[in-house]
Amino acid sequence: MTFSFKGRPVDAVIADLEAKRGRDVRWKDGRAFGMIYNGGPSVDEAAERAAALYLHENALNTKAFPSLGEIQSEVVRWTADLLHGPESAAGFLTSGGTESILCAVLAARERGHKERGITAPEMVVPESAHAAFHKAAHVFGIKLIKTPVLEDWTADIAAMAAAASPSTVLFVGSAPQFPQGVIDDIPAIAALAKSHGANCHVDSCMGGFVLPFAEMLGRPVKPWDFRVDGVSSISADVHKLGYAPKGASVILYRDRTLRSYQTFMFEDWLGGFYASPNLQGSRSGLPMAAAWAVMQHLGIEGYIKLTETTLNNADAMRAGIRATEGLRVLGDGTYHLLAIASDPDAKRKIDVFALGDALLKRGWFHDRQKPPESLHATVSNSNAGMIEAYLKDLKECAELVAGQTTDDKSTNYATLE
Numbered sequence: 545m546t547f548s549f550k551g552r553p554v555d556a557v558i559a560d561l562e563a564k565r566g567r568d569v570r571w572k573d574g575r576a577f578g579m580i581y582n583g584g585p586s587v588d589e590a591a592e593r594a595a596a597l598y599l600h601e602n603a604l605n606t607k608a609f610p611s612l613g614e615i616q617s618e619v620v621r622w623t624a625d626l627l628h629g630p631e632s633a634a635g636f637l638t639s640g641g642t643e644s645i646l647c648a649v650l651a652a653r654e655r656g657h658k659e660r661g662i663t664a665p666e667m668v669v670p671e672s673a674h675a676a677f678h679k680a681a682h683v684f685g686i687k688l689i690k691t692p693v694l695e696d697w698t699a700d701i702a703a704m705a706a707a708a709s710p711s712t713v714l715f716v717g718s719a720p721q722f723p724q725g726v727i728d729d730i731p732a733i734a735a736l737a738k739s740h741g742a743n744c745h746v747d748s749c750m751g752g753f754v755l756p757f758a759e760m761l762g763r764p765v766k767p768w769d770f771r772v773d774g775v776s777s778i779s780a781d782v783h784k785l786g787y788a789p790k791g792a793s794v795i796l797y798r799d800r801t802l803r804s805y806q807t808f809m810f811e812d813w814l815g816g817f818y819a820s821p822n823l824q825g826s827r828s829g830l831p832m833a834a835a836w837a838v839m840q841h842l843g844i845e846g847y848i849k850l851t852e853t854t855l856n857n858a859d860a861m862r863a864g865i866r867a868t869e870g871l872r873v874l875g876d877g878t879y880h881l882l883a884i885a886s887d888p889d890a891k892r893k894i895d896v897f898a899l900g901d902a903l904l905k906r907g908w909f910h911d912r913q914k915p916p917e918s919l920h921a922t923v924s925n926s927n928a929g930m931i932e933a934y935l936k937d938l939k940e941c942a943e944l945v946a947g948q949t950t951d952d953k954s955t956n957y958a959t960l961e
C-alpha cells in the first residue's frame with residue numbers, strides 16, 4: 545500500500561482500519577492471557593471519555609497544561625500511598641514499564657557517579673527480571689551481571705551478593721517476576737543494596753496494582769514495597785492490572801533526592817530552559833488522563849473486586865492445569881502470572897508449544913517462553929467468565945497433542961515488525 549497523493553474520506557479510512565483490526569487477537573472474548581487488561585464496560589467508558597478529552601493535549605509543558613501536572617501528581621501520590629511510600633516519596637508518570645525501568649536504571653547510574661564517583665557502573669540482575677533491564681544496560685552503557693534463580697524461581701541472593709563489586713550501582717528484584725509469577729526475597733536484595741550504598745529497584749510493573757489489594761483481601765503477600773528498608777525505587781504499571789489503556793506507568797522513589805537523578809535539565813539551548821522528567825519530549829496527555837479517570841472510577845473498592853476475580857480465576861486455572869496429566873505449573877506462584885510446562889514425571893508426554901498451537905487454533909493466546917519451554921498466562925479481569933471454557937479446551941487439546949512434538953520452538957514475548 546503506497547501513500548496516496550489524494551486524501552480519502554474519514555469513513556473509508558476508518559473502515560480500512562476496522563478491517564485490519566479484524567485479524568488481531570480476540571482479546572474482547574477474554575481469550576488472551578496478557579497484553580490487554582480489561583476492567584469492564586464502565587472502566588472502558590471512563591478511559592474512552594477521558595481519552596477523547598485529552599487526545600490532543602501535551603504534557604511537555606505543564607505551565608501550558610497545569611491540569612496534566614496535577615493529574616501526574618495525583619496518580620503518583622495515590623500509587624505511592626498504595627505502596628506505603630513515606631511522605632517524602634516522589635515519582636513521575638511514564639509511558640510504560642520499560643520507560644519506568646529505564647528511568648530507574650539511569651537514576652541508579654547517576655547516583656553512583658555523583659555520590660560514589662563510579663565511572664564504570666555495574667548492575668546485578670536476576671535472570672528472571674524483565675528484558676527491559678537488559679535494554680537499559682545496553683542504552684545507558686552499564687555492565688549487567690546476570691544471576692541465577694533458585695529451584696522456586698526466586699532470585700538467588702547468595703549469587704547476587706557474590707556478583708556485587710564496588711562499582712555496583714543497582715540491585716534488582718521483582719514483585720512478582722514475569723516468567724513464573726513469584727516474588728523475590730526483596731528484604732534480602734534491599735539489604736544487599738543498602739550495604740553497598742547502591743539502589744534497589746523493585747520491578748512491580750505487574751504487581752503494583754495487584755499486591756496491595758491482595759493484601760487487603762487477606763491473602764499472604766511477602767514484604768516487597770516501601771515498607772522494606774533499602775528499597776529505593778519501584779515501578780508499577782497502571783496500564784497493566786491498573787486497567788488503564790496503554791501508555792501509563794508510575795516510577796516512584798523513596799525521596800526527591802533519589803528521584804532527582806533521573807531528571808534532565810538543560811539551560812544552554814537557543815530554545816530556552818529544558819527540563820525533562822522522563823525519557824519523552826512531547827508527551828501525550830491521553831494516557832495520563834485515562835489512567836487518572838480509571839483510578840478515580842474504580843477507587844480502592846473497585847480494584848479489590850477486580851483483584852478478587854482475577855486471583856480466584858488464576859487459582860482455578862492452576863488447579864485445572866495441575867489436574868491435567870502431563871502438565872504442571874512452574875513454581876508455587878499465588879498471584880495472577882503463571883507458566884504451564886510439561887511434567888517430566890508424567891507418563892503422558894506433552895510438548896507445551898504444540899499444546900499452545902492447538903489452543904491458539906481455538907482462539908486462546910499464550911506467550912511462549914523458555915527456558916524451560918512453557919506457556920505463559922497473565923490472568924486478569926479480561927478472562928473473567930472464561931476459565932471453565934479454557935480448562936475444557938486445555939483438557940481436549942492436551943489429549944490431541946499428547947505424544948506429538950512441534951519443531952517450532954520460537955518464542956515471542958515481543959516482536960520487531
Ligand SMILES: *Cc1c(COP(=O)(O)O)cnc(C)c1O
Pocket residue numbers: 639640641642643645674676718720721722747748749750781793
Ligand atoms: C510488562 C512488564 C514490564 C515492561 O513493561 P512495558 O509496559 O511492557 O514496557 C516490566 N516488568 C514486568 C515484570 C512486566 O510484567
